[in-house]
Amino acid sequence: MTGSPSARERRGSDWLLPVAILALIATFVRAIYFTPPEAKQGAAQKIFYVHVPSAFIGLYVAFGIVAVAGGLYLWLRDERLDRIAASAAEVGVVFMTVVLVTGPMWGKPIWGTWWTWDARLTLTLFIWFVFVGYLILRGAIEDPAVRARYSAVLGVLGALLVPFIHLSVYLFRTLHPMPIILKPGTPSLPGNMLTTFLMSLISLLLLFVALVRARYRLAETLDALEDEDMAESPVASLRAESVR
Amino acid sequence: MPPTIEASGLTRSFGRRVAVRALTFAVHRGECLALFGPNGAGKTTLLRVLAGLLRPTSGNARIDGVALPGGAAARSVVGLISHQSMLYSALTALENVEFTARMYGVLEPRDAALRALQRMRLQDRADSPVRSLSRGMQQRVSIARAIVHDPRVVLLDEPYTGLDEGGASALSDALRSLKASGASLVLVTHHLGEGLALASHTAIMRDGRFLTHEPRGDVELETYRETYREAVTR
Amino acid sequence: MSARIPPGTFAAAALIARKDLAIEFRTRSAFLAALVFALLAIVIFYFAWDATAVSAIDLAPGVLWVIFTFSGLLGLHRSFGVEEADRAIDALLASPIEREAVFLGKAFANLVFVLGVQALAIPAVALFYNLPLTRVLGPLIAIAVLAAIGLVSIGTLFSAMTANTRLSELLLPVLALPFFVPVVLPAAQSTARLLAGRPVSEAMSWLRILIAFDIVFVVACALAFPFTLED
Numbered sequence: 001m002t003g004s005p006s007a008r009e010r011r012g013s014d015w016l017l018p019v020a021i022l023a024l025i026a027t028f029v030r031a032i033y034f035t036p037p038e039a040k041q042g043a044a045q046k047i048f049y050v051h052v053p054s055a056f057i058g059l060y061v062a063f064g065i066v067a068v069a070g071g072l073y074l075w076l077r078d079e080r081l082d083r084i085a086a087s088a089a090e091v092g093v094v095f096m097t098v099v100l101v102t103g104p105m106w107g108k109p110i111w112g113t114w115w116t117w118d119a120r121l122t123l124t125l126f127i128w129f130v131f132v133g134y135l136i137l138r139g140a141i142e143d144p145a146v147r148a149r150y151s152a153v154l155g156v157l158g159a160l161l162v163p164f165i166h167l168s169v170y171l172f173r174t175l176h177p178m179p180i181i182l183k184p185g186t187p188s189l190p191g192n193m194l195t196t197f198l199m200s201l202i203s204l205l206l207l208f209v210a211l212v213r214a215r216y217r218l219a220e221t222l223d224a225l226e227d228e229d230m231a232e233s234p235v236a237s238l239r240a241e242s243v244r
Numbered sequence: 245m246p247p248t249i250e251a252s253g254l255t256r257s258f259g260r261r262v263a264v265r266a267l268t269f270a271v272h273r274g275e276c277l278a279l280f281g282p283n284g285a286g287k288t289t290l291l292r293v294l295a296g297l298l299r300p301t302s303g304n305a306r307i308d309g310v311a312l313p314g315g316a317a318a319r320s321v322v323g324l325i326s327h328q329s330m331l332y333s334a335l336t337a338l339e340n341v342e343f344t345a346r347m348y349g350v351l352e353p354r355d356a357a358l359r360a361l362q363r364m365r366l367q368d369r370a371d372s373p374v375r376s377l378s379r380g381m382q383q384r385v386s387i388a389r390a391i392v393h394d395p396r397v398v399l400l401d402e403p404y405t406g407l408d409e410g411g412a413s414a415l416s417d418a419l420r421s422l423k424a425s426g427a428s429l430v431l432v433t434h435h436l437g438e439g440l441a442l443a444s445h446t447a448i449m450r451d452g453r454f455l456t457h458e459p460r461g462d463v464e465l466e467t468y469r470e471t472y473r474e475a476v477t478r
Numbered sequence: 479m480s481a482r483i484p485p486g487t488f489a490a491a492a493l494i495a496r497k498d499l500a501i502e503f504r505t506r507s508a509f510l511a512a513l514v515f516a517l518l519a520i521v522i523f524y525f526a527w528d529a530t531a532v533s534a535i536d537l538a539p540g541v542l543w544v545i546f547t548f549s550g551l552l553g554l555h556r557s558f559g560v561e562e563a564d565r566a567i568d569a570l571l572a573s574p575i576e577r578e579a580v581f582l583g584k585a586f587a588n589l590v591f592v593l594g595v596q597a598l599a600i601p602a603v604a605l606f607y608n609l610p611l612t613r614v615l616g617p618l619i620a621i622a623v624l625a626a627i628g629l630v631s632i633g634t635l636f637s638a639m640t641a642n643t644r645l646s647e648l649l650l651p652v653l654a655l656p657f658f659v660p661v662v663l664p665a666a667q668s669t670a671r672l673l674a675g676r677p678v679s680e681a682m683s684w685l686r687i688l689i690a691f692d693i694v695f696v697v698a699c700a701l702a703f704p705f706t707l708e709d
Contacts, residue, residue, distance in 0.1 A: 074705055079259070129656040136652060140643040145259055146708070150639045153702045154653065157635075160698055164660035167687050172663065227260050295572045299709055316574035320484050330569035332497070332560060334504045346493050347573040349484040373504075389569065393482070 016210035023203030031196050045110075051102040053201040054095045055124055057208050062092025063127060063159065065212075066134070070155030073148055082148035083223070085155055087215035089134050091208060096128045122169045123162070130158045144223070246309055247272045248397055248428040249294065253303030256286075256293050263289040265452035266303060271445070276419070276429040278443035278460075280436065282476045286452040287432045288326070291399045294430065295324045307397055320348060323395035325403045329386040333375035337361060337385045340374060341392050348393035360388035365414045379406045387415055391422065398422060400431045404438055416442065436469060448475045484574035487582070494570070494583025499590060501560055508556045509591060516549040516599040524606055534607040539669035542603050543662045546596060547629065551651050553591045554633035557584050558641035571707060581703035585634040585696075592626045614672040617681070621665050621672075624685070627692045628661040635699040638706045657695075664688040 031049045069085035072078075103121045104114040115121075134154050141147040247270035256264040263286040271277045279287050292298045294305060296312065296319045304311055310318040324330075331340045341360055345353035361367050364384040374382055383406045390398065398419070404412055419429060419442055433439045440446065440460065447457040448471065455475050485493060502509060523541045561567035570580055600622065604611040611618060636654045640646040665688065668681035 126656050126659060133653045133656065137639070137643070137649065140640075140645055140649055149705050153635075153639065153705050157632075157657070157695075157698060157702065160694060161657055161660070164687065164691050164694075165656075168660050168663045171683060171687065172667070175667075295568075297568060297571055297708070316484055316576070319572055320482075320574035322572065324569070324572045326565065326568065328565040328568075330566045331564050332501055332566055333563065334501045334560075335497075339500070343493070343497050344569065344573065347485065347490065347570070347575060349482040349574070351482060 014210070014213065016206065016213065020203060020206035020210045023199070023206055027196065027199040027203050030199065034196075045106070047102050047106040049196055049200040050204075051099060051106055052197070053204045054102070055099045055120055056201070057204055058092050058096035058099055059124060059127055059162075061205070061208065062088045062095060063131070063162070066092065066131075066155040067159035070152030073152045074156070079144070079148060079223070082144075082151065083216055083219045084212075085151060086138060087212045087219060089131055089151075089155075090215055091211045093128065093131045093135065094211075095204075095208065096124055096131065099124045100128060117169070117173065119166075119169050119173055123165055126165050127158070127162065130154075130161065134158070144226075245273060248308055249277075249306070249430065251294075251303070251305040254290075254293065254300055254305045255302045256289055256298060257301045262452055264293065267452075267454060269445075269447070269454070269457060271428040271430060273426045273428060274423050275444040276423055276431055276442045278439035278446040279430060279432045279449055280434070280439060280446070280472055280475075281449035281455075285449040287449050288401055290449075291324070291326070291401050291430065291432060294397070295319070295322055295399055320393075321396040323390035323393065323398045324401075325387055325390045325399070326401040327405055329374070329382045331374045331382060331386060331389070334373060336371050336373050337366060337377065337381075337388075338370040340385060341389045344389045345392045350393050353392075356392050357388075360392040361385070363391070363414065363418050364388045365410060380408050380411050383407055384411050384414065387418065391418060394425075394427075395422075396427050398427055398429045400429065400433075402433055403431070404433060404435055412438070436465070436472060440465065440468070448472060450475055485579075487576045487579045490575035490579035491582035491586065494580060495586040495590075498557070498560070498584060498587035502587070502591065508553050509594060512549040512552040512591070512595050513598055515552060516545050516595055517602055519545045519548070520599065520603055520606060534609060535673045536670070538603055538607045538609055539666040539673065541607075542600070542669065543625065543666040546592070546599065546625070547655070547658050547662055548651075549595055549599070550592045550626075550629045550633060551654065553595065554588055554630070554637050554654075555640075555647055555650050557588055557634055557637040562641050577704040577707060578700055581634060581638075581700050585630050585699075588630045588634050589626055592630055593623065596622050596626065609673060617672055617678050618669065621668055621681075621685070621688075624688050624692055625661050625665040628688065628695060629658060631692070631696045631699040632657045635703055635706065638703065660687055660691045664691075 027049070031046050065088035066085045069081045069088065073081040073085065100121070103118070103124075107116060107118075108114050134151060137154060138147055138151055141150060249271040250269070252268050254264060254267045255262065265286070267290065269277065279290075281287055289298065293300055293312065294307065296307075296314065299313045306312065307314060307318040308321055312318060332343075335343070338354075338357055338361065341357035342353050345356045345360075350356045358367065358370065361370050364387055366381060366384050366388065369377060369381060374385060377385065383403070387403060390400075400419075403415060407415060416438070419431075423429060423442070429442070431439055431442060440463065443460045445457070445459050446463055446468075447454045449455065456471060484490075520541065523537075523545075527537055558567070561570065567580075571577070600611070600618070603609065632654055633650075636650055636657075640649045640653065643649055664684035668684040668688075671681040671684075672678070
């Protein structure tokens with residue numbers, strides 16, 4: 001049996017979080033004051049430095065972790081994998097919300113409309129729904145083993161869904177041409193902007209990892225407390241046995 | 245002959261909670277193990293493991309020589325009765341039992357279903373939808389469903405609950421004749437009298453372990469009542 | 479000891495499908511609810527629509543497929559409810575059949591259910607929206623079947639997961655709807671193409687997505703199903 005996490009672990013966040021925040025501040029200062037504005041879009045284009053890395057992290061890093069950790073959980077049944085998946089999902093939702101908020105913020109000054117069915121935005125929106133469904137499902141199940149199994153199934157199926165939504169949205173936009181407002185960040189960025197972009201990507205990635213670690217430790221602590229409860233209280237275990 | 249049911253160090257846990265702790269026992273042909281104990285002792289979990297619904301966490305168990313979880317081979321000889329009826333309330337008694345017969349591959353499922361209902365003295369209500377039957381009659385249908393395929397192993401979780409005199413005697417008759425034809429029974433019950441009447445071995449279970457486990461012949465009813473009461477209330 | 483051979487996976491699935499359909503036929507309530515919901519929604523949409531702004535042929539495909547999705551969800555929800563009520567699922571799992579058979583049997587019963595609703599609702603749409611369906615009937619039926627297969631694979635699996643959670647009626651749509659996007663979008667778009675008189679080949683790019691989705695998710699959901707059972 002594992003004991004409760006040590007005092008240091010219980011604190012939740014660690015050195016990584018301040019480092020990430022510092023890196024972010026440095027990036028934003030650079031982006032706002034030291035990086036030239038883009039020729040056609042002006043100052044509003046700078047949202048790109050937040051929007052695109054967040055999309056990358058939310059859609060691919062976070063969702064990838066949820067799907068892979070879920071798949072591994074179904075194979076190995078290690079509860080730590082479930083905790084990683086859940087933490088990544090919660091932080092991932094936040095990042096994707098940032099994408100969905102900055103998208104319109106970027107689009108409105110340039111094109112005058114809040115929302116367009118831009119391919120990446122639309123994909124993010126649907127995967128955001130999958131993430132939210134994932135978290136709601138977890139909230140609706142009390143038994144930790146059932147919760148872990150069902151979440152893992154949903155995570156893996158969600159990963160399978162991503163290419164299909166990609167295809168559907170892409171085909172829709174091909175057949176119903178729409179203004180392409182939010183150009184993907186291509187490597188053809190001039191050196192200055194590329195550096196800022198990479199800085200932003202790295203600091204956001206650091207932030208993501210720091211938040212996931214903090215969330216993971218919190219989950220660990222909560223699980224340990226729950227186990228102590230179960231061990232001490234026969235009533236709690238009786239209730240648990242009567243479920244399924 | 246090897247025992248029909250045998251367990252060795254059988255353990256089943258749910259996360260950190262251990263429900264069944266290193267149990268070792270055997271039930272041979274024609275024997276009945278009566279299992280008593282307080283709620284939460286792990287009796288239901290033990291039956292579910294033997295029925296193939298849960299896999300052992302560690303240790304082993306065998307049904308008819310097949311190690312659990314044994315897949316279709318082990319499950320095909322087991323009949324399970326639990327305190328929920330496991331019936332489809334919209335279908336008739338006969339349809340429920342016949343469906344189960346087909347799932348076990350019984351030849352002439354309809355006739356087998358009618359015979360099973362007859363054994364539980366329910367042939368007159370064969371065509372009644374289950375939801376129109378009283379709780380006691382539903383229990384009888386559930387028992388018919390569990391024995392329609394002539395199981396060699398019958399696992400019973402408080403089967404006398406809700407049965408009236410007629411139902412209880414029909415059940416006892418059915419269990420006695422199953423024993424006589426060589427089936428092995430594990431009977432979980434709160435009713436000492438009924439359990440001991442059928443038992444060849446008895447055990448009191450608590451916190452996943454057998455507190456006592458002995459042949460029926462060694463047990464004297466009054467002293468056993470005391471032991472049982474102590475085990476349950478402590 | 480009678481010589482008996484338990485049914486194989488597909489035979490068991492057929493037995494389970496038959497049993498589910500017998501239960502549904504006996505009560506009929508879920509089917510009627512889904513059908514009435516679909517018809518009501520179709521009619522209400524008609525009155526919410528400005529015929530001078532959007533033609534029937536433009537509106538109808540979207541209406542048709544969105545409504546099918548929601549009415550399908552109504553039916554899918556009860557799929558595992560009947561097993562949970564008195565824990566009949568335990569009897570199924572204790573019997574000598576493969577877990578996949580339970581999924582296949584229930585999915586097939588759900589397929590019949592959904593196709594049944596479609597069979598009655600599609601003519602209703604044709605009637606109320608004045609659509610010339612007869613010339614596209616063949617391809618339309620093919621689209622309906624493909625869409626139903628996708629809906630039912632996801633819906634049956636998610637029904638198993640949500641059956642004994644809190645808020646299960648709400649949770650099933652919330653989880654399933656994002657997964658229905660690659661079904662509804664191709665179905666609606668290809669129906670629109672067909673109704674506009676375009677040749678079937680133009681709808682094929684959409685239908686390819688739907689077919690691929692069906693293949694991937696029927697397999698994925700059947701494989702995932704045993705993980706939704708306690709073990």
